[in-house]
Amino acid sequence: MPLRVTFVAAARGAPLLAERFEDDRPLDQAGWDEVQQVVGGLLPLAAAELRYCSPTPRSRATGDALGYAPLAQLALRDCDMGRWRGLTLGEAMAREPDAVDAWLADPRAVPHGGESLLAFISRVGGWLDTRPGDDTGRIVAVAEPSVIRAALVYALKAPPASYWNIDVRPLSATTVTGRAGRWNLCLDGIPAQRSRT
Template sequence: MSVRVSLVAAARSSALLAERFDDDRPLDDTGWHEVRLAAHSLIPLAAAELRYCSPTPRSRATGAALGFAPLVQPALRDCDMGRWRGLTLADVAAREPAGVDAWLADPRSAPHGGESLLGFISRIGGWLDTRPVREGWIVAVAEPAVVRAALVYALNAPPPTYWNVDVRPLSTVTLIGLPGRWSLSLGVFPG
């Protein structure tokens, strides 16, 4: 028996260059517009037996707008960025260029005083591996960073692969498997 986990990246809460680390902002007008445009293709995911979301306002709003009525999962929170929380990458690079370089180069590094990339990927993998082990379907709306971490974990890819995964708002990916044994499934939603 295996479980199917469909991950949906939350709609946007800001323009790409204005994104902030560990951002708690709600959906912006563009995000709401994108949810309305994508709803027809994402609503079938509401048929999943279990529906979850990250605790961020934009993840909760995305899940609710799609009719998922998701349960908040604290383990699906974004990476803890410590003192960088609320800043843009440009802000941090101007203030702490060596810290940014260390963070990007070493997955065990946490120059911000928060969670390392490796710790973040492991936490998200732990969430995946503790899903009910039975035939079933789960949908989770989460921050793009959470979806990236889940993919790196599921594919057992080296942690730096995280930086090469582009997760757009409202994109979806499905993982099928059992704890510690996941496969990526591309294609149409299960019916």
């Protein structure tokens, strides 16, 4: 059996339209409530040999609430957005529309002075490729949705622009199997009790 890495998306810390670049706010009450509704379905992942999380307050809190006691991994941090850190996409667009357009169109662009999308995908992929584990290793990582999208683009060897076409919802679980340089998306699903929204 190949190495199995399951990414769990952190619970939300703000409404979707209020999400900010490199948002380090803690879970809001709705996020806590959602964790409580799905804990039964995601708790079995706590049996993974290795448990990690992004170094954000909401990733750590989500992992702790799910019983994972995860170890924060700096490589699983969100994309460095430079001077746009803390802004919403709408706020960045209002201030620098041409720069935002360039960033969305070119995965190598860094108009904000931070990290390019391509560098972000490569960093997250490098973390994935260096995971320890034998042929039966299981890993769980609670991460921001953006980090999971980057991991999926890397694992599937998809064009960087496909990053914008992947929707990762809070508290969803996504698994890749394989080993360094040879990853497969696994769609076996993890049953979880979801709230009705």
